[in-house]
Amino acid sequence: MKTDPISFAASSPMRAAYSPLTHSFSSFKIGTPNLDAAIAANNSNFYTYELLQSIAEWLKKRVDIRPTVGIICGSGLGSLADTLTERNTFPYEVIPHFPKSTVHGHEGQLVFGKLKGVPVVCMQGRFHYYEGYPLWKCSMPIRVMKLIGVNQLIVTNAAGGLHSDYQPGDIMIMKDHVNLMGFAGNNPLQGVNEERFGPRFIAMNRAYDKELRDHAKKISKDLGIESFVREGVYAVLGGPNFETIAELRLLKTCGVDAVGMSTVHEVLTAHHAGMRIFAFSLISNKCVTDYDDDYEVNHAEVIDTGKMREPILKELVTRMVLKMSELENESASANNIDSASLMFDY
Numbered sequence: 001m002k003t004d005p006i007s008f009a010a011s012s013p014m015r016a017a018y019s020p021l022t023h024s025f026s027s028f029k030i031g032t033p034n035l036d037a038a039i040a041a042n043n044s045n046f047y048t049y050e051l052l053q054s055i056a057e058w059l060k061k062r063v064d065i066r067p068t069v070g071i072i073c074g075s076g077l078g079s080l081a082d083t084l085t086e087r088n089t090f091p092y093e094v095i096p097h098f099p100k101s102t103v104h105g106h107e108g109q110l111v112f113g114k115l116k117g118v119p120v121v122c123m124q125g126r127f128h129y130y131e132g133y134p135l136w137k138c139s140m141p142i143r144v145m146k147l148i149g150v151n152q153l154i155v156t157n158a159a160g161g162l163h164s165d166y167q168p169g170d171i172m173i174m175k176d177h178v179n180l181m182g183f184a185g186n187n188p189l190q191g192v193n194e195e196r197f198g199p200r201f202i203a204m205n206r207a208y209d210k211e212l213r214d215h216a217k218k219i220s221k222d223l224g225i226e227s228f229v230r231e232g233v234y235a236v237l238g239g240p241n242f243e244t245i246a247e248l249r250l251l252k253t254c255g256v257d258a259v260g261m262s263t264v265h266e267v268l269t270a271h272h273a274g275m276r277i278f279a280f281s282l283i284s285n286k287c288v289t290d291y292d293d294d295y296e297v298n299h300a301e302v303i304d305t306g307k308m309r310e311p312i313l314k315e316l317v318t319r320m321v322l323k324m325s326e327l328e329n330e331s332a333s334a335n336n337i338d339s340a341s342l343m344f345d346y
């Protein structure tokens with residue numbers, strides 16, 4: 001049986017309707033006046049598997065490169081995509097059904113190309129909840145990437161440094177997150193589950209791949225940048241305002257090291273789809289937790305820190321992509337050996 005939202009709604013005696021206003025689903029009994037029209041209108045806001053497949057096919061028809069690694073560029077980090085060769089760029093507004101990027105420092109385009117010969121696809125600009133998009137819409141490109149063949153994802157963001165030792169310009173490898181929006185009942189995986197991507201309930205303790213984190217630490221040593229590479233916990237808030245002092249003090253007592261307004265919805269969607277994930281924050285500003293401190297964070301500073309760290313981040317991401325490609329080749333040949341030995345067993 002198909003499990004996409006529209007066929008589910010059509011086959012269920014109770015029907016689920018999505019409200020774009022509250023970003024929530026509600027159930028109605030069949031026979032409610034105007035229900036079919038309401039369902040059609042509301043569900044047209046939800047991407048079915050088939051619609052996502054059609055977006056992936058649209059892209060595949062226009063580009064020869066078949067990437068297995070995806071990269072999401074955070075605020076001020078879009079230049080990571082400039083390193084790509086054999087580039088093929090699609091502004092979001094030309095891709096069918098894609099939202100538009102509205103934030104300064106997010107170019108708003110999908111870039112296919114090669115990094116030192118490895119095929120990759122880059123989101124040069126992402127979607128945030130505060131732009132007015134529900135989380136499932138913000139993370140839709142991850143599912144499109146999956147359907148194109150991406151199974152490893154590098155997620156980057158700019159974040160405020162809450163940990164007392166963190167300085168602007170530090171790089172924090174994400175080992176975990178606190179999903180504050182999820183605490184409040186807002187999650188990109190809400191609604192009818194699409195089993196073709198992943199199961200209804202997912203464990204999160206291994207979402208941030210340990211092996212990839214270890215490789216990133218090793219690469220940081222090789223690059224001589226280990227003195228400003230940290231490992232920590234990121235918390236997501238809805239934004240667009242930066243945090244109050246009281247909020248930051250609360251988060252600090254909860255073990256949060258860095259604060260941002262993105263990434264978690266993408267990680268949830270990617271992990272649900274079985275992707276291997278490496279994520280890091282560029283600490284773009286300090287978080288003020290002292291009422292006597294007059295410093296005020298601003299978005300321009302966030303972007304400037306990204307520019308300042310551009311060369312080293314490009315190098316880190318390039319080396320991680322090469323490592324991820326190597327790991328994938330190793331696991332592909334291990335699988336071939338496994339299936340060959342199975343053939344002998346029989």
Ligand SMILES: O=P(O)(O)O[C@H]1O[C@H](CO)[C@@H](O)[C@H]1O
Nearest residue numbers: 074075157158261262299302
């Ligand atoms: O998380 P990214 O997209 O890097 O951007 C971060 O920077 C912006 C605030 O300056 C917010 O969008 C925050 O989430």
Ligand SMILES: Nc1nc2[nH]cnc2c(=O)[nH]1
Nearest residue numbers: 158159160259260261302
């Ligand atoms: N929420 C939040 N997001 C950010 N993005 C960059 N800096 C910050 C910050 O201090 N707080």
